[in-house]
Amino acid sequence: MNPVKGHYSIVQYCPDLARRETVNIGVVLLVPERAFLQTRMVADNERVRHFFGTTGDDAKMLGDFKKSFTARIEAEQTRMSTLESFQKFIDTRGNQIQLTEPAFVKVRECQVTIDQLFEQLVGGKAKSHKRESCSKSLQTRFEAGKVAELIGTNVPISVPILNRETKVPFGFQNGAFHLLQPVTFAADKEEVNFNLALKYSMEGKNLQEHPDDEYGQLKFSVIGRFASTSDPSIPIVRKVLAESNVRLHLDHDLSGLFDVICRAGRPRTKHAENRVVGFAGPNGSGAEGNRKAPEYK
Numbered sequence: 631m632n633p634v635k636g637h638y639s640i641v642q643y644c645p646d647l648a649r650r651e652t653v654n655i656g657v658v659l660l661v662p663e664r665a666f667l668q669t670r671m672v673a674d675n676e677r678v679r680h681f682f683g684t685t686g687d688d689a690k691m692l693g694d695f696k697k698s699f700t701a702r703i704e705a706e707q708t709r710m711s712t713l714e715s716f717q718k719f720i721d722t723r724g725n726q727i728q729l730t731e732p733a734f735v736k737v738r739e740c741q742v743t744i745d746q747l748f749e750q751l752v753g754g755k756a757k758s759h760k761r762e763s764c765s766k767s768l769q770t771r772f773e774a775g776k777v778a779e780l781i782g783t784n785v786p787i788s789v790p791i792l793n794r795e796t797k798v799p800f801g802f803q804n805g806a807f808h809l810l811q812p813v814t815f816a817a818d819k820e821e822v823n824f825n826l827a828l829k830y831s832m833e834g835k836n837l838q839e840h841p842d843d844e845y846g847q848l849k850f851s852v853i854g855r856f857a858s859t860s861d862p863s864i865p866i867v868r869k870v871l872a873e874s875n876v877r878l879h880l881d882h883d884l885s886g887l888f889d890v891i892c893r894a895g896r897p898r899t900k901h902a903e904n905r906v907v908g909f910a911g912p913n914g915s916g917a918e919g920n921r922k923a924p925e926y927k
Contacts, residue, residue, distance in 0.1 A: 634858075636661040636737035637713055638747050639720060640730040641671065641699070643692060645682050652728060653681050654752045655696070658703060659735070659744040660716050664858040665882030666740040667710055669703045670748040671696050695727050704767070705774040708884060764812035764855045764881065765799045771884065772800075777891045785809060787848070790840040802891055807845035809837065810853055812881075817857030820866055827852075827870040834876035855881040 641656035655678065656671035675692055678684045684692060710716055713732060720729040737743045772778040785801040787809065788794075800810035811830060815823045834850030841847050852871055856864055859882055868878045879887050 633736045633738050634663040636735045637732040638735050639732050640751050642728045643678055644726050644728050653678055657747045657751055661737050661740050662711055664740055667707050669700055670744055699727050708771055764814050768812055775888045777888055780891050787842055791836050806847040806849045808849045810851055812853045814855045820863050823863040824866055827867040831871050831874040831876055835874035851877040853879045
């Protein structure tokens, strides 16, 4: 894989802001071209205890700070996609968790690079990082983007050709009922990704050709997670899906989708027996049935 430009910042703990004494406890890596933003934090507080004698409630507070910071980085993945936005985020840090000015690093493999940076700049045992599933990551981003209340989850849909019910992770009402299927595509495996795209292309075609008894006319879209924004599989996947009128949204940039949901999505009111309710039905019934909104096709 060709090298690309990345930017990293060291995460430091500063127990006394007046003294400005710090200890390195983690690292953040941003790689805009790969839509990669991630942090590595120390698994324990031994180094902090050694330098500052931090124990008891202070140590617990530090643990909470680390968890909160890691969650914030996860939530910022869609908004923090450039060096400028990274710098702005760094400038807003005002508590005991500080970030150094961003520095350049050449990146081939994002995970390898962040592990190397942690080893060189922080040391010790890193807290294990398991990348969130695509669906869980999307749920976090929907909540951060303030559209979660407009989106149903685990939407039950009847599949006519199979004579059974399936559940699609996300859906929202806007004219037709739009189903959103997250899919992770393998890095640099065009044939594997072609076959995966073909599977969802056929599934989307079947669902769109048969209106659902509860939701009416359906639209099916794939939210694709790729290893990088330049993955050669992207145009292949897009073309295969388009043949069945299935839209591909790239996981690294959902601003357009968020905008449509915010402007035209209809609120869900509650869940009942794992069914999504509170959306206007196929005939415009329900609390939002008379609301006019631009249709998302």
